[in-house]
Amino acid sequence: MKFLDQAKIYIKSGDGGGGSVSFRREKYIEFGGPNGGNGGRGGDVWVEAIDGLNTLIDYRYTQHFKAKRGDGGMGRDRHGKDGQDVILKVPVGTEILSEDRDTVIADMTEVGQKIKLLQGGDGGRGNTAFKTSTNQAPRKSEPGWPGEDMWIWLRLKLIADVGLLGLPNAGKSTFLSKVSRARPKVADYPFTTLHPNLGVVYQDQQEFVIADIPGLIEGASQGQGLGTRFLGHIERCGALLHLIDGSDENVVQAYKTIRNEVEKYGDKLANKQEVVVINKIDALIPEIITEMKKELKQATDATILTMSGVTGENIETVLRKLHKMIKQDKNKKIKQKEKEQGIEKSWQP
Numbered sequence: 001m002k003f004l005d006q007a008k009i010y011i012k013s014g015d016g017g018g019g020s021v022s023f024r025r026e027k028y029i030e031f032g033g034p035n036g037g038n039g040g041r042g043g044d045v046w047v048e049a050i051d052g053l054n055t056l057i058d059y060r061y062t063q064h065f066k067a068k069r070g071d072g073g074m075g076r077d078r079h080g081k082d083g084q085d086v087i088l089k090v091p092v093g094t095e096i097l098s099e100d101r102d103t104v105i106a107d108m109t110e111v112g113q114k115i116k117l118l119q120g121g122d123g124g125r126g127n128t129a130f131k132t133s134t135n136q137a138p139r140k141s142e143p144g145w146p147g148e149d150m151w152i153w154l155r156l157k158l159i160a161d162v163g164l165l166g167l168p169n170a171g172k173s174t175f176l177s178k179v180s181r182a183r184p185k186v187a188d189y190p191f192t193t194l195h196p197n198l199g200v201v202y203q204d205q206q207e208f209v210i211a212d213i214p215g216l217i218e219g220a221s222q223g224q225g226l227g228t229r230f231l232g233h234i235e236r237c238g239a240l241l242h243l244i245d246g247s248d249e250n251v252v253q254a255y256k257t258i259r260n261e262v263e264k265y266g267d268k269l270a271n272k273q274e275v276v277v278i279n280k281i282d283a284l285i286p287e288i289i290t291e292m293k294k295e296l297k298q299a300t301d302a303t304i305l306t307m308s309g310v311t312g313e314n315i316e317t318v319l320r321k322l323h324k325m326i327k328q329d330k331n332k333k334i335k336q337k338e339k340e341q342g343i344e345k346s347w348q349p
Contacts, residue, residue: 005156005196005233007059008099014042014067014083016121016144019129022075023137034138036073036127040080042120042147043067046087049108053091054198056154067118070144073126083120090154093236097153105152109159109236117152121145155232158196160211161326163234163272165258166243167216171279173197174309175243176212179319196233203319208326211237216261231265238329239273239322242302246280251292252299259300273325274302277318282308 017039024032045067065088071080096106096117106115124142131138164172177183180199197212213230234240240262248254255276263270278292289306296304303321307314 004056004060005230007056007063007154008151009059009063009065009088009154010149010151011045011086011088011118012064012066012149013045013118013120013147014069015147016040016042016123017070017072017080017083018143019124019126019141020073020075020078021127021139021141024076033136034127034131035075035077036141037075037077037079038073038126038129039123039142039144040070040072040082041123042070042144043083043085044116044120045118046085046114046116047094047096047106047108048087048089048114049092049094049111050089051092051111053089054158055091056094056156058089059154067120067147069147070120070123072144073123073141077126077128079126080123082123085120087114088117088154091156093157093159095155095157097155099151099153101153101155118148118150121147157235158198158211158233159209159236160198160234161208161238162210162322163237163240163269164210164212164243165216165234165240165262167245167248167254167258168214170243170245170254171309172212172243175279175307175315176210178309178312179315180210196230201319203323206323208323210241216258231262231269235268237272239275239325240269241318241322242274242276243279244276244296246278246284246289246292246306251278252295255296255299273329274300275318275321275325276300276302276304278304278306279309281306282311282313 019039020036022034022036024035045065065086067086068083070083073080090108092108092111094108095104097104105117122145124144127138127141130140164176166172176197176199179201199210201208201210211234213233242255242258244251244254276296278289281289293304305314305318305321307318
């Protein structure tokens with residue numbers, strides 16, 4: 001299945017059904033009168049986050065979604081049937097954006113979350129509704145109210161605990177395949193990863209999810225390489241793992257290249273906890289490793305570790321550090337949520 005993380009679709013709620021003009025005409029019935037029913041409501045457009053989806057491929061070839069219109073009213077005071085709703089089923093982590101791709105309409109972050117995007121039009125009233133003491137035979141009815149329509153963007157942001165960053169060929173895919181059952185493409189040339197990959201890591205009887213995105217290069221914020229399109233997939237992460245190729249002649253420059261692109265992307269990523277790891281130490285001597293760590297400590301305040309994704313050396317140390325950061329981030333979010341709820345409960349209009 002092809003990974004698709006964004007799609008533009010057209011949605012329209014159903015029009016309301018028209019009211020009916022009808023009169024009761026039966027033999028031996030002395031007093032008839034109006035008996036036209038009301039029209040049915042048009043269908044609504046909903047979006048629902050469901051489990052088991054990890055791509056927006058369903059919206060690649062079908063871009064128009066229209067709810068059914070309500071049926072018209074009929075005689076004998078029969079009201080029209082309401083139109084059927086349309087439910088857009090999306091993966092957890094999907095953002096609903098307006099056509100300008102700037103305004104966030106909804107953010108689907110939990111399984112079962114359901115939000116109404118467009119409301120169907122009301123049905124028109126039949127002539128029975130217009131009957132009064134002075135107008136007992138009205139010949140008036142209303143058409144149904146039109147539904148709403150709009151173009152929207154669906155943008156999927158993977159929900160992971162750790163985001164992998166680094167230049168192309170830094171060893172991100174090798175690391176992910178080593179610590180999880182994910183099997184991303186691994187090769188000795190840049191840009192082997194073209195789409196984000198997820199891997200579940202089991203550490204100290206706990207599990208967390210790592211997201212691997214395509215490598216960044218200098219100028220990614222201006223669209224160089226694959227650009228920063230996939231950085232959105234690690235916006236929700238609690239920690240960042242920045243891998244640096246130990247065989248690179250200038251590790252500080254490699255770090256700053258990625259860091260500059262992250263900062264240009266925005267504060268959502270730049271302010272996250274970060275672990276910087278010098279990878280491929282199996283090809284280095286201890287003196288060079290010590291010198292690289294010393295240089296990086298002068299360039300960043302982040303935790304600096306070393307490992308080898310091929311041999312597995314120091315991988316456990318890296319995972320434990322990530323697990324600790326994830327727990328800290330979750331506790332911080334819980335406290336913040338409890339604080340916000342406490343403010344809401346004490347507020348009085």
